[in-house]
Each structure stands twice: as structure tokens, then as C-alpha cells.
Amino acid sequence: MSFIDGLTKESQIADIGCGTGGQTMVLGKQAPGSITGIDLFPRFIELFNQNALEAGLTERVKGLVGTMENLPFEEEELDLIWSEGAIYNIGFKRGLEEWRKFIKPGGYIAVTEAVWFTEKQPEEISTFWQAYPEIDTIPVKVTQMQAAGYLPVAAFILPKDCWTDHFFKPQVTAQELFLKKYRGNSTAEDLIAYLKHEAVLYDKYGDFYGYTFFIGKKI
Numbered sequence: 496m497s498f499i500d501g502l503t504k505e506s507q508i509a510d511i512g513c514g515t516g517g518q519t520m521v522l523g524k525q526a527p528g529s530i531t532g533i534d535l536f537p538r539f540i541e542l543f544n545q546n547a548l549e550a551g552l553t554e555r556v557k558g559l560v561g562t563m564e565n566l567p568f569e570e571e572e573l574d575l576i577w578s579e580g581a582i583y584n585i586g587f588k589r590g591l592e593e594w595r596k597f598i599k600p601g602g603y604i605a606v607t608e609a610v611w612f613t614e615k616q617p618e619e620i621s622t623f624w625q626a627y628p629e630i631d632t633i634p635v636k637v638t639q640m641q642a643a644g645y646l647p648v649a650a651f652i653l654p655k656d657c658w659t660d661h662f663f664k665p666q667v668t669a670q671e672l673f674l675k676k677y678r679g680n681s682t683a684e685d686l687i688a689y690l691k692h693e694a695v696l697y698d699k700y701g702d703f704y705g706y707t708f709f710i711g712k713k714i
């Protein structure tokens with residue numbers, strides 16, 4: 496948050512692809528202003544609004560069902576667009592370009608994106624990431640941010656435990672329950688096999704890629 500200035504209690508913030516709002520509630524406690532969380536899935540938004548209630552944030556934090564391709568905001572309405580682990584759904588470049596019109600001049604965008612840490616990667620991991628061809632190095636992403644009309648204010652790599660402790664570990668129990676529920680269903684089994692493979696690859700190649708926060712100021 497120290498990279499983002501000018502927020503007041505009148506500020507309008509959007510968290511795009513907010514999920515159930517774990518990060519939104521943290522943001523809501525750190526930043527003044529009102530936050531609208533947007534997610535495609537009604538169940539996530541239901542849980543998001545329950546979480547806001549439990550966090551005592553309902554006056555300032557509200558979840559809405561919507562799509563990141565068609566955001567329900569006016570031009571230049573927002574002081575800050577926040578999006579963690581979600582912009583890949585629309586694509587980094589497209590998201591930065593299309594969302595820019597909703598931000599006030601001098602407002603900010605803060606997004607996380609998967610990046611390569613090295614120019615070259617072992618074949619096994621680069622093949623796996625062909626599923627997201629937009630993955631690229633930090634300098635390329637910073638250049639895309641600048642080209643989309645933002646001053647790149649900061650880029651910093653998230654710690655590895657964001658993936659290991661907060662993404663892969665909690666999946667283990669959920670995967671077991673899911674497999675029990677859908678025993679014999681090959682689509683469910685393939686999905687879990689894919690997720691387990693993803694965790695194994697991160698363990699093996701975590702020095703080559705990871706999530707990075709990119710913060711830009713609309714100029």
C-alpha cells in the first residue's frame with residue numbers, strides 16, 4: 496500500500512476477480528474508501544459478503560457478481576483497481592488496456608501476474624506454462640504496463656510461501672474431499688492429477704517463475 500498515495504475515505508476501489516475476498520478484507524482494513532469486489536461466481540460473492548459482515552466492513556466493502564470483460568463502473572470512477580491472481584482470465588495486456596478507462600487520472604492499478612524470473616527455462620516447465628502463453632519476464636510486463644498508459648511505480652516478487660503455504664497446502668485436504676465425492680469420475684480425477692502435477696512442478700522449478708505484483712499510476 497505504501498506505493499499508492501492519495502486514497503481518502505471518499506475513494507472508490509474495485510477488486511476484480513475477488514473470489515471470496517480474503518485479500519479484499521485485508522485491503523479494506525489497510526485502505527480508506529469503499530471497495531467493490533467483482534467475481535463471476537455468485538457463490539463466491541455470497542461468501543465474500545458474509546466475510547465482509549464478519550469483518551465488520553459491510554459499510555465499505557460490497558461484492559457484486561460480474562465479469563472482468565464488462566465491468567459495471569463509470570469512466571474515471573475508480574481511484575484504485577486491485578486484482579490478485581485473476582487478471583490472467585482476461586490477459587494481462589488486455590486487462591490493463593481495457594480497465595484503464597475506469598480509473599481516474601492519477602489513480603492506480605495493482606495486479607499480480609505470473610512471470611518468468613529467467614530469460615530461459617527448463618523445457619518441462621515452459622511446456623507446462625504453454626497453457627498461459629502470456630507468461631513473460633518482469634521487464635516485458637513493465638513495458639506492457641507503460642505502453643498501456645501507466646507509469647510503472649513498482650514491481651515486486653511475492654514470497655514463495657504465497658504459493659506453497661497459501662495455495663498448494665490448503666488444496667491437499669480439499670482435493671481429498673473432492674476425490675471422495677466424485678470417486679470414479681475421470682474428469683474429476685484428471686483435474687486433481689493436474690493440480691498435483693502443478694504443485695510438484697512448482698517444488699521443482701520454483702526458482703524460475705512466480706507471482707509478481709505490478710503497480711501502475713494512470714497518467
Ligand SMILES: C[S@@+](CC[C@H](N)C(=O)[O-])C[C@H]1O[C@@H](n2cnc3c(N)ncnc32)[C@H](O)[C@@H]1O
Binds near residue numbers: 511514517539563
Ligand atoms: C485464482 S482466483 C483469485 C481470487 C482472489 N483474487 C484471491 O487472490 O484469492 C481467480 C478468480 O477470478 C474469478 N474469475 C475468473 N474469470 C472471471 C471473469 N471473467 N470475470 C470475473 N471474475 C472472474 C474466479 O471466479 C476466481 O474467483
